[in-house]
Amino acid sequence: MAAYLEDSYRRLGGQRIDCLALHGLNTWEHLAWVQQPQGCMAAVRQAQAEGWIGHVGFSSHGSRSLIRGGDLDRAIRVPQSSLLLFFSAPCSPN
Numbered sequence: 001m002a003a004y005l006e007d008s009y010r011r012l013g014g015q016r017i018d019c020l021a022l023h024g025l026n027t028w029e030h031l032a033w034v035q036q037p038q039g040c041m042a043a044v045r046q047a048q049a050e051g052w053i054g055h056v057g058f059s060s061h062g063s064r065s066l067i068r069g070g071d072l073d074r075a076i077r078v079p080q081s082s083l084l085l086f087f088s089a090p091c092s093p094n
Contacts, residue, residue: 001043009052018054020044026062 009017022040025031034040047053060067 001040002046005043005047005053009047014052016052016054017047020053020056022056022058025058025060026066028066030062031066 009015022034022044025034036042044053044056048056
């Protein structure tokens with residue numbers, strides 16, 4: 001993950017990344033990858049400590065049990081509010 005972050009940082013011309021979004025924490029396996037000691041968040045936290053990444057957020061299309069039971073806010077240790085929207089009917093444009 002560190003190599004991917006560094007590559008993106010270089011391609012952005014060394015500009016600070018104000019907000020990094022981790023997309024698709026959809027399964028318990030994905031959550032485990034993020035939480036590993038050498039996983040995704042370890043590299044992100046290092047980049048934050050070095051000052052070239054600011055805020056971090058996440059998205060998930062996982063189950064309610066993953067989002068709530070995995071306590072994603074605390075699991076990846078970033079300020080984030082989980083927003084759950086469940087529709088029983090298609091959204092109307094009105």
